[in-house]
Amino acid sequence: MGVATIDRVSRDNTSTDPTVRAPLILPGNDYASITEKVCRIVEAPKPPKAWYVAFGVAASLTGVLGAMVLYLITTGVGVWGLNKPVSWGFDITNFVFWVGIGHAGTLISAILYLFRQKWRTGINRFAEAMTIFAVICALLFPGIHVGRIWLEYWIAPLPNQMNMWPNFRSPLLWDFFAVGTYFTVSLCFWYMGMIPDIATLRDRATTNVRQIAYGIAALGWNGSNRHWHRYERAYLLLAGLATPLVLSVHSIVSFDFATSMLPGWHATIFPPYFVAGAIFGGFAMVLLLAVPCRSWFGLKDVITPRHLENMCKILLATGMMVGYAYAIEFFISWYSGNPAEGFVFINRAFGPYAWAYWTMVFCNVVTPQVFWSRRARSNPLVIFAVAACVNVGMWFERFVIIVTTLSRDFLPSSWNSYSPTWVEGLTLAGSFGLFFTLFLLFLRFLPMVAMAEVKAIMPLPHDPVRR
Amino acid sequence: MTAVGNEKGKLWGLLAEFASPQDLVRAAARVRDAGYTKWDAHTPFPVHGLDGAMGIRTTRLPFFVLAAGVVGTASGLLMQWWMNAIDYPLIISGKPFNSLPADIPVTFELTVLLASLTAFIGMLVLNALPRFHHPLFRNVAFRRATTDAFFLAIEATDPRFDLERTEQLLVLEHATRVFPVEG
Numbered sequence: 001m002g003v004a005t006i007d008r009v010s011r012d013n014t015s016t017d018p019t020v021r022a023p024l025i026l027p028g029n030d031y032a033s034i035t036e037k038v039c040r041i042v043e044a045p046k047p048p049k050a051w052y053v054a055f056g057v058a059a060s061l062t063g064v065l066g067a068m069v070l071y072l073i074t075t076g077v078g079v080w081g082l083n084k085p086v087s088w089g090f091d092i093t094n095f096v097f098w099v100g101i102g103h104a105g106t107l108i109s110a111i112l113y114l115f116r117q118k119w120r121t122g123i124n125r126f127a128e129a130m131t132i133f134a135v136i137c138a139l140l141f142p143g144i145h146v147g148r149i150w151l152e153y154w155i156a157p158l159p160n161q162m163n164m165w166p167n168f169r170s171p172l173l174w175d176f177f178a179v180g181t182y183f184t185v186s187l188c189f190w191y192m193g194m195i196p197d198i199a200t201l202r203d204r205a206t207t208n209v210r211q212i213a214y215g216i217a218a219l220g221w222n223g224s225n226r227h228w229h230r231y232e233r234a235y236l237l238l239a240g241l242a243t244p245l246v247l248s249v250h251s252i253v254s255f256d257f258a259t260s261m262l263p264g265w266h267a268t269i270f271p272p273y274f275v276a277g278a279i280f281g282g283f284a285m286v287l288l289l290a291v292p293c294r295s296w297f298g299l300k301d302v303i304t305p306r307h308l309e310n311m312c313k314i315l316l317a318t319g320m321m322v323g324y325a326y327a328i329e330f331f332i333s334w335y336s337g338n339p340a341e342g343f344v345f346i347n348r349a350f351g352p353y354a355w356a357y358w359t360m361v362f363c364n365v366v367t368p369q370v371f372w373s374r375r376a377r378s379n380p381l382v383i384f385a386v387a388a389c390v391n392v393g394m395w396f397e398r399f400v401i402i403v404t405t406l407s408r409d410f411l412p413s414s415w416n417s418y419s420p421t422w423v424e425g426l427t428l429a430g431s432f433g434l435f436f437t438l439f440l441l442f443l444r445f446l447p448m449v450a451m452a453e454v455k456a457i458m459p460l461p462h463d464p465v466r467r
Numbered sequence: 468m469t470a471v472g473n474e475k476g477k478l479w480g481l482l483a484e485f486a487s488p489q490d491l492v493r494a495a496a497r498v499r500d501a502g503y504t505k506w507d508a509h510t511p512f513p514v515h516g517l518d519g520a521m522g523i524r525t526t527r528l529p530f531f532v533l534a535a536g537v538v539g540t541a542s543g544l545l546m547q548w549w550m551n552a553i554d555y556p557l558i559i560s561g562k563p564f565n566s567l568p569a570d571i572p573v574t575f576e577l578t579v580l581l582a583s584l585t586a587f588i589g590m591l592v593l594n595a596l597p598r599f600h601h602p603l604f605r606n607v608a609f610r611r612a613t614t615d616a617f618f619l620a621i622e623a624t625d626p627r628f629d630l631e632r633t634e635q636l637l638v639l640e641h642a643t644r645v646f647p648v649e650g
Contacts, residue, residue, distance in 0.1 A: 031511060031615035157550060165550035169559045174572035181576040181583075188587040196613065200511070203610035219597035222604070223612045225495075225508040225517050227594045230526045232513050234590035237532050238583055245579045252572050455615075456512040463489040 013306045014378055024119050024457055026301040031455050034302065038197075038449045039204055041297045047444055048296055055440045061433020068427045069144055077147045079423045086406045086418035091145035094428055096253055096398040097281070098138035098435075099179060100274075102186070103246055104282020105131030109189060110242035113235075119310060121453040122302045125197075126293065126442070127286050128190040133438040134285070135183045137431045142175070171255040178252040185245055189238050192231070195221050197447040250278040257401065264344040264405035267332065273325035280318035280364070281394035287311050287387035289439065291380045293448065302449050305378055312377040315390065319368035322397075326361065340410050348404045352417060356400050363393025476649030479602040480506075480622040481633055482609065483642035488514045491617040494640035495520040498619065501636060505625040509603070509618040531589045532582050539581035543574035602650050620648070 013022040025034070072079055082089050105127040112120040146152060155176050157166055166173050198214050199221035205211035221227070251271035258270035267273075287308065294303040330349075333341040348357050367389040370376040377383070403418050442448070485491040488510065495508055499522045508517055544567075551557050552564035562569070591597070603609050603620060612618050619642070621633055630647075637645050 035511075035614040157546060163555065165555045165557075167557050167559060168547040168551050168573055169557075169562065169566060169569040171572075174576075177573045177576040181580040184580060185583040188583055192587055192590070196512075200613040203613045215599065219591065220599045220601065221596065221613075222601055222609075223509040223511060223618075224594075225510060225514070225521060226523060227596070228510070228513040229518050229523050230528055230590050230593050233526050233528050234586045237529060237586040241579050241583045241586070245576075245583075248572070248575060248579075255572070452512040460489065461487050463487060 013304050014309050014374075022306055024304075024306075025122070025454060026304055029301055029458070030461070031458070034449075034454050034458070035200055035204075035451055037299060037302065038447050038451050039201060041299075041443065042201060042445060042447060043204065043206075050296060051440060051444065054436065058433045058436035058440060061430050062437045063433075064426050065430025065434055068423055068430055069140075071423060072144055072427075073149055077145065079421060081419050081421045081424060083416050083418065085409060085414055086403060086416055088145075088402050088406060089418050090399075090420050090424040090428055091141045092256075093395065093398045093402055094431055095138050095141035096274075096402075097395045098134045098141070098431065099182075099253060100250060100278035100281045100394065100398075101134035101285045102131040102138065102182070102282065103250060103275070103278035104286050105129070105134075106182075106186060106189075106242050106246040107279050107282070108286070109193070110239040110246065113239045114243060118457045119307055121450055121457050122304065122307050123286065123290060123311075124453070125190075125193065125450040126289065126439075126448045128186065128193065129439065129442045129446070129448075130282075130285060130289060131186050132183070132190055133435050133442075134282075135179065135186065136438065137435050139179060139183065140431065140434075142172075171252065171259045174252045175256055178249045182245060182249045185238070185242055189242055192234065192238065193450055193453070194446065195219060195231075196223070196452040197450060199223070200451055201447065247275055250274045257405075262405050262409055263338070263340040264329075264333075264348070264401070267329065269325055269328055269332070273322070273329075276318050276321040276325065277394060277397060280315065280322050281390065283311055283315050283318065284387040284390035284394065287315070287383055288391060291384045291387070293443065295380070297443070297448070299449060302454060308380065308383055309374075309377045312371045312383060312386075315386070316368050316371040319364060319390070323361075323365035326365065344405060344408060347408050348400060351404065351408070353400060353404050353407075356396050357404070360393050360396040360400055363389045364397060367393075478623045478630070479648045479650035480620055480625075480628070481630070481637065482603060482606055482618055482620045482646045482648050483637040483640075484608065484644045484646075485617045485619065485641065486643050488517075488617055490641050491619060492516050492520045494619055494637065494642065497636065497640050498621065501627065503621055503625050503627050503633075505622040505628075507620055509609070509612040509620060511613050511615060511617075514617070526593060528586065528589050528593060532586045535585035536578045536582035539578035540574055542581075543577035544570060547573060602648050606646055606648055608644070608646065623650070 013024075013026060015022055029037075080089065080091070082091075105124075108120050108127045109124045109131075112124075143149065143152065154160065155166060155173060195218060199218040202211060202214035202218045205214055251274065254270035254274035257265040258267055260266060290303055290308065290311070294300050330345050333345040336342075348354075367386050370382060370386060376386075407417055408415055483494070485494060491508060491510065492514060495517060498506055499520065508514075508521060510517070547570040548565055551566075556564045558564075603612075603618075608616070609618060619637065621628060621637075623630075627633075634645050
């Protein structure tokens with residue numbers, strides 16, 4: 001190793017110089033400092049003031065969500081603006097939006113793991129947490145939109161008093177199995193990844209309460225290499241299983257639309273288009289969370305500029321896939337020669353919901369283009385703004401798909417328009433409250449960076465020569 | 468329960484600390500070659516090369532996961548066939564009662580669900596976790612095993628265990644500290 005190489009290891013790890021290997025973790029860190037940096041967030045006697053403010057807002061919104069759900073259940077779905085034929089509105093828009101957010105977490109934890117993308121270790125833990133919380137928000141909406149929620153168990157293949165079984169040809173039932181499996185597997189993956197890090201917190205505990213609580217959660221992990229051997233194998237297997245699973249989940253969500261006959265929904269491009277959109281929207285949420293967290297909690301050495309830059313590149317790539325899908329949808333509606341299809345797409349772009357369509361195009365296709373510039377990719381403010389834009393755009397994408405098609409189907413006499421009520425608006429806001437409440441609790445009580453995984457990709461300490 | 472064992476307590480084994488993962492891997496190969504069987508390494512992260520140095524046989528976990536996946540596939544197919552074609556045939560847009568293509572999504576999800584749960588629970592069961600007490604937890608220095616310390620522990624019940632000779636072996640292999648641990 002020459003002197004020149006040492007000089008060139010700078011704290012800017014976004015260099016594209018192919019002769020220098022960019023460090024995954026910024027130089028000046030060792031195993032102990034990684035533990036210290038991650039654990040002190042959880043071990044500090046009090047969280048930063050910003051945490052209290054954010055938690056107060058998020059918890060209040062969660063309360064609003066609870067009130068809205070209670071109002072809905074006690075009164076009926078008439079409190080929402082749904083009608084015939086627009087029987088899906090904010091509810092399913094929010095469901096698809098939240099379940100899509102989750103996909104980035106699984107992509108980072110499973111797919112990037114299989115592809116040996118070592119940089120993922122800095123961000124996988126909190127991205128997986130994001131997945132869990134987003135799927136919880138997602139599961140809420142199909143749960144409450146059915147109207148008589150006390151009959152929800154009908155969807156499960158359980159023996160009941162009617163001697164009937166669910167219809168397994170329905171994509172809505174596939175969805176129940178897909179999202180349920182997704183939640184369970186993501187939870188296993190997330191918790192399993194956390195066991196060694198919770199053991200670290202247990203071993204550093206200074207109070208009995210912490211030692212017992214983390215002790216129970218760590219399941220008695222003691223770093224045994226015989227355990228690590230099976231653990232790593234289980235991790236690889238889970239990554240291998242979660243990879244097709246995550247692709248299947250949003251494909252099946254898209255089947256809810258694609259297997260119907262409605263113009264604008266009945267399209268073979270839907271599964272890959274939805275998966276790309278989910279990863280796009282999910283990475284935007286990861287960036288939205290990572291940019292403030294890394295500076296509030298002093299994790300800039302672990303979640304480095306290179307991590308942000310890589311994620312920006314993924315955002316740019318998936319954004320263009322989504323843009324391509326938008327264009328192809330238009331092309332196919334013309335090429336099919338089907339007048340109903342053609343009308344739906346003209347109506348999307350120039351009809352009563354044109355404002356929503358162009359918001360979607362601007363946010364999802366235009367704004368990510370700034371990431372062609374390296375300066376934009378390394379500016380946290382720009383990243384945050386674009387990520388926020390993409391989240392808005394991806395919500396509108398689902399709104400446009402659902403509402404423009406339902407409100408204008410084959411028969412003009414059954415056309416109707418949809419506008420949400422205040423209850424739907426507050427329920428959407430409340431779902432963000434629930435998501436951020438859970439995420440803030442996670443930041444406060446659990447290790448937000450996978451310490452053991454980060455240590456495993458750090459360069460080994462200097463090897464003393466033995467004879 | 469002191470950090471350092473005393474003569475009165477029953478000896479559980481010896482715990483040796485190493486300065487680096489590389490030292491630990493070399494020591495592990497020596498301990499393996501010396502014929503010890505009841506011993507283990509404890510590290511904050513999985514150390515590359517340690518499995519081989521310890522002579523760990525590849526786990527059977529993947530076979531359990533495969534079996535669970537097959538059970539998931541079979542039960543998914545059987546359940547949907549029996550429910551929708553036999554026990555309560557549903558006429559849906561003139562499709563055959565046993566419509567295999569429509570059964571694939573649920574079958575796939577059940578396959579992944581059972582295989583994943585088996586990977587997670589199987590890992591814990593094969594590792595004999597949860598286990599909330601371990602003699603090593605009595606050693607205060609061992610708490611750094613989950614932060615930045617590299618340990619090797621040999622149990623006193625190992626047939627080759629001899630307090631003096633085993634300690635000598637560990638010291639010769641550049642252990643920075645060797646602690647007796649009470650059972």
